[in-house]
Amino acid sequence: MGAFFVCGIAFLAAGAAARIANAVGDWPWGRWLALHLAFVGGVSQLVIGASQFFAGAFLATDPPPRALVRAQLASWNVGAIVLAVAVPARAAAPTWIAVGVLLAGLGLYAVAMVAMRRRSLRRAPWATRWYAAGAGFLALGIVAGALLARGVAWVHGDLLAAHMALNLAGWFGAAIVGTLHTFYPSLTQTPLRHPRLQGVALAGWAGGVLSLALGYGWSLEWLALAGWLALVLAGLALSVNVAASVRAAPRPLSLPARVVGLAQLFLLAGLLLAAATAIDAGPAHALAGSTRAAVGTLLVAGWIGLTVLGSLLHLLAVVVRVRDFSSAMPIPRPGRDRLLALLAALGVTGLALSQLAALAGWRVPATIVLLGVYVLLGGRVGMLAARVLIRARPSI
DSSP states (O other): OHHHHHHHHHHHHHHHHHHHHHHHSOOTTHHHHHHIIIIIIIIHHHHHHHHHHHHHHHHTOOOOOHHHHHHHHHHHHHHHHHHHHHTTTTOHHHHHHHHHHHHHHHHHHHHHHHHHHHHOOSOOTHHHHHHHHHHHHHHHHHHHHHHHHTTOOOOSSOHHHHHHIIIIIIIIIHHHHHHHHHHHHHHTTOOOSOTTHHHHHHHHHHHHHHHHHHHHHTTOHHHHHHHHHHHHHHHHHHHHHHHHHHHHSOSSOOHHHHHHHHHHHHHHHHHHHHHHHHHHHOHHHHHHSTTHHHHHIIIIIIIIIHHHHHHHHHHHHHHHHHHOTTSOOOOOOHHHHHHHHHHHHHHHHHHHHHHTTSSGGGHHHHHHHHHHHHHHHHHHHHHHHHHIIIIIOOOO
């Protein structure tokens, strides 16, 4: 797991550097490169590593063989790097080779999951169902992304919107929502209060993603609208369990528990805003209308960003602790932790409201506050990653 985290964080740093460079001197593929490095190279590797860790723990079985882990690391990193070079260069053959390597890496990931499930003596179907659904959506999303990169004509509907639904909601979303049913109770030292709601969440999420992809990809507005409503249902089911864990958790809450719990409020807010826009103005406006920026802020900066940072704060500390038992887990500091969570909430909320023109004057201060929170949390993650490299020494 440590090797995936180190590689993923390196890609996230490269994505941030590309975004800054593009802001200083704009170039045609700068924004795409920053997103590709951050999401395909960065967050995806965090998902691949963390999901195998959680699945192994839930199934009470050994992790995948080291050779299989190395093959996953090699294929994903090589594929992501080659694609980052090939797409801006408009090189067709390397682009398709990179896509093939990424799909092969996804296949190896599936092999690892199946192997762990077969070795386990514990019957735990939820341990892999979410990840299987997410991997299937990502495979389709990679192909759709390659078609977009090569400029292939798609006359049936909005292929970019379908690509976003498959990658963001399908891959990242399924992995995050699925993992939280196990991870957040562990983070708050509580049991999952309403386990039956996990089935509702999975059905709503998988059905919602599929409906969004087909609805946008084939211009079926009713299906896209149904997809947003299904995602809202899934978000509500998850929120009930998250809220129950927060209520039952011993005090004080750790910083990761506060940040990850807060992020799920932004998931629900973003989905509700997108669904309301789809009902009022049509599904196309949920991703391209006047609420597009606010939905993006809530779901990407508020939900995915804070969930990833909060999770890394805990998981990297666990990696250090497992490899070096003399290292203690971070101690909660209620005053500091509450302040950071409050600033994160104000930053995301203020920026989203300013993008809706409700509080236009808040845009600059909200952006500064949110960036400050990201720098503080990211700096802590960077320090933990350095400790993983120096003290825990993850093997590849």
